[in-house]
Amino acid sequence: MNKKKKLTPGRIVLILFLIIVAVVQLFPLVWLINFSFASNTEIFASSSLLIIPEEFKIDNYIKAFTDGNFLHYLFNSLLVNTLAVLIVLGISILSAFACMRMRWKLSGLVRTILLLGMMIPIHATLLPNYIIFDSLKITDTLWALLIPYVAFSLPQGVFLTSGFISSLPYEIEEAAVIDGCGIFRMITRIVTPMLKAPLVTVAIMTYLNNWNEFMMAMTYLRSPTWKTLPFSVLEFTGQYISNYGAQFAVMALTAIPAVVAYIILNKHITKGVALGAVKG
Amino acid sequence: MNKLYSNKAIIAILVAPGLLMFLFAVLAPICLSVYYSLTDYSGLGSFDMIGMANYQELIKDETFWLSLRNSALLAVGFIVIQHPIAILTAVVLDKLQSKAEGLLRTIYFIPNVISVAIIAYLWRFVFNPNFGLLNNLIKSFGGEGGINWLGSGYAIWSVLIVLIWHGFGWGMLIYYAGVKGIDPALYEAAYLDGCDEKRALWHITLPMMKPVIQVNVTLAIISALKQMETVYLLTRGGPGNESQFMANYLYEQAFRSFRYGYGNAISVVFIIICLLATLIMNRVFRERKA
Known part of the structure; x- marks a missing residue:
C-alpha cells in the first residue's frame, strides 16, 4: 500500500x-x-x-468510601447485573432456538413480538410498573430491578443469538438427533457452546446498559438494601453538600470499577459494541 | 428430527420464559398505562374515568411540544455535530495506522462506560459559576466567566453539550468498525487509478459506510427521543421547562405534580412517537436502498 x-x-x-x-x-x-x-x-x-x-486530600476518598456505602452498593450492582446477564443469556438461547430451529407456525410472529421490546422506551413503563410492583409487594426488592433489566435487554439478546443460530449448519444437530440426543441436551451441550461469540456480545451489552441505570432503582427502591452503585454518588453528594472535594472524590471512586473493567475487557467491548449496534 | 423439532410441548417450554417476560414487563405496563391515562388519578386515593380529557390537554400543552422540540434539537446536534466528528475521527484513526490507535480508541470510549449519574454530576461542576471548568477555561482565554450555564437561556445548550460529549465514543466505535470492514483492495485499486485521498473518502469510504451511517442516524434519533437520565440530574428540565424532555416530563407530572393519570397519557403518546419514529426511519432507509 x-x-x-x-x-x-x-x-x-x-x-x-x-x-x-x-x-x-x-x-x-x-x-x-x-x-x-x-x-x-x-x-x-x-x-x-x-x-x-x-x-x-486522601481524606476525601476515605469519606467517599465509608459514607458513600461504596462496597455495599458495588456488591449490589455486581449481583443484580450478573443475575440479569445470566437470565438474559438463558432466555435468549431458549427463545432463539425455539424461533429459528423448532418447526411451528407462529415462530416468526413470536420472534417479532420478542423483538418489539427494542422499540418501546423503557421510561414509559416507569409509572405503570411502579403500581404493578407495588401491588405485588416487590418494590424495594431485588426483583424490582431484575425484572425490568432483563425485560429490556432481552430483545437485543434474542436478536443477536437468533441471527447467529440461523447461520449454524444443521448437520451437527442432525447427527446428534440420530445419536438419540434430546432437545434440552442439544441446547445445553451442542448449540450453546457454538454461540460463544454472540453470547459474549449480549453479556457485554446487557452489562453496559444496566450497570449505569438508576431511574428504575430510584423509582422502585426505598431502603438502601438493594440500591446500586450510582446511589453512592446521588446520596453522598446530598450528604456532603458543601464539601466539594469529597463530592469529586466519590465520583472518581465510583467510576473506577467500570473503567478498570473496560480497560481489561477492551477488545471484547469494542467488538461487542460494533456487533451489537449494527442491528438494522 | 422432524418429530422431535415439532414437539409442541417442548416449543411451549422454550418460548414461555421470553413471552412471559414480555407480557409481564412490557405489555402489561403499557395496557395499564393506557387505562390510567383515561383517569384523573393523582397517585393516591380514588379517581374517576375522564375519557380523553388528558389527551386533549396534552395536545395543547406547551411543555409537551417544547420537549419534542428539545428532542429534535438533540437529534440535530447528534447528526450535525457528533456524527461528522465521529466519522472523521474513525477514518483518520484508521488511516494513520499509528501505534497509538488502540490507546486513542480507548480514550474516546471511556466516558461511555462511566455512569450517567457521575457524568451528570461532573458536568454540573464543569458548569458551576464559581469554580467550574468551563468558566475557568473562558477566564484563561481572557473572558469574564461567571456564567451560570444551567440558568435560563443556557440550560438546553448545556444539556446538549453533555449528551453529545457523552455519546461520542459509542458512535465513533461503530463507525470505526465500519471503516475497518471496508475491503482495502478498493483503495488500492483507486490509488492505482490516480485517485487522491480526499476523493477516496467521498467516493469509497462514505458510500461503503452508508448502512452503518443509516443505523447510527436511526439510533441517534431514537435516543434523542428517549433521553431522560442526564436531564433529570442536570436540570430537572428547568429552569421552568426550558430543557424539558418527554420522559422527564411524564415523571415529573406523575411523581412531583401528583398527576399520575396525566403522566400516563404522556407515556402512551411517548411510546407511540418512538414506535412511529422507528418505523418511519426504517421505511425511509429501506426505500433509499431499493
Whole structure:
C-alpha cells in the first residue's frame, strides 16, 4: 500500500485533530481526579484549569468510601447485573432456538413480538410498573430491578443469538438427533457452546446498559438494601453538600470499577459494541 | 428430527420464559398505562374515568411540544455535530495506522462506560459559576466567566453539550468498525487509478459506510427521543421547562405534580412517537436502498 508514515504537514494536522478530540473527551475526567484531591478553599480559589493541592486530600476518598456505602452498593450492582446477564443469556438461547430451529407456525410472529421490546422506551413503563410492583409487594426488592433489566435487554439478546443460530449448519444437530440426543441436551451441550461469540456480545451489552441505570432503582427502591452503585454518588453528594472535594472524590471512586473493567475487557467491548449496534 | 423439532410441548417450554417476560414487563405496563391515562388519578386515593380529557390537554400543552422540540434539537446536534466528528475521527484513526490507535480508541470510549449519574454530576461542576471548568477555561482565554450555564437561556445548550460529549465514543466505535470492514483492495485499486485521498473518502469510504451511517442516524434519533437520565440530574428540565424532555416530563407530572393519570397519557403518546419514529426511519432507509 502506498501509505506514507513520514511526518508530512497533512499528517501532523490529522494527528492534532485526533489529539484535540482525545483531550476534549478526557480532560473533564482528568479535572475530576485533580479536584478530588483538593480542599474546598482551593477549589473555590481556583481560576486556572488544574490546581496543585497543597496536600493531597486522601481524606476525601476515605469519606467517599465509608459514607458513600461504596462496597455495599458495588456488591449490589455486581449481583443484580450478573443475575440479569445470566437470565438474559438463558432466555435468549431458549427463545432463539425455539424461533429459528423448532418447526411451528407462529415462530416468526413470536420472534417479532420478542423483538418489539427494542422499540418501546423503557421510561414509559416507569409509572405503570411502579403500581404493578407495588401491588405485588416487590418494590424495594431485588426483583424490582431484575425484572425490568432483563425485560429490556432481552430483545437485543434474542436478536443477536437468533441471527447467529440461523447461520449454524444443521448437520451437527442432525447427527446428534440420530445419536438419540434430546432437545434440552442439544441446547445445553451442542448449540450453546457454538454461540460463544454472540453470547459474549449480549453479556457485554446487557452489562453496559444496566450497570449505569438508576431511574428504575430510584423509582422502585426505598431502603438502601438493594440500591446500586450510582446511589453512592446521588446520596453522598446530598450528604456532603458543601464539601466539594469529597463530592469529586466519590465520583472518581465510583467510576473506577467500570473503567478498570473496560480497560481489561477492551477488545471484547469494542467488538461487542460494533456487533451489537449494527442491528438494522 | 422432524418429530422431535415439532414437539409442541417442548416449543411451549422454550418460548414461555421470553413471552412471559414480555407480557409481564412490557405489555402489561403499557395496557395499564393506557387505562390510567383515561383517569384523573393523582397517585393516591380514588379517581374517576375522564375519557380523553388528558389527551386533549396534552395536545395543547406547551411543555409537551417544547420537549419534542428539545428532542429534535438533540437529534440535530447528534447528526450535525457528533456524527461528522465521529466519522472523521474513525477514518483518520484508521488511516494513520499509528501505534497509538488502540490507546486513542480507548480514550474516546471511556466516558461511555462511566455512569450517567457521575457524568451528570461532573458536568454540573464543569458548569458551576464559581469554580467550574468551563468558566475557568473562558477566564484563561481572557473572558469574564461567571456564567451560570444551567440558568435560563443556557440550560438546553448545556444539556446538549453533555449528551453529545457523552455519546461520542459509542458512535465513533461503530463507525470505526465500519471503516475497518471496508475491503482495502478498493483503495488500492483507486490509488492505482490516480485517485487522491480526499476523493477516496467521498467516493469509497462514505458510500461503503452508508448502512452503518443509516443505523447510527436511526439510533441517534431514537435516543434523542428517549433521553431522560442526564436531564433529570442536570436540570430537572428547568429552569421552568426550558430543557424539558418527554420522559422527564411524564415523571415529573406523575411523581412531583401528583398527576399520575396525566403522566400516563404522556407515556402512551411517548411510546407511540418512538414506535412511529422507528418505523418511519426504517421505511425511509429501506426505500433509499431499493
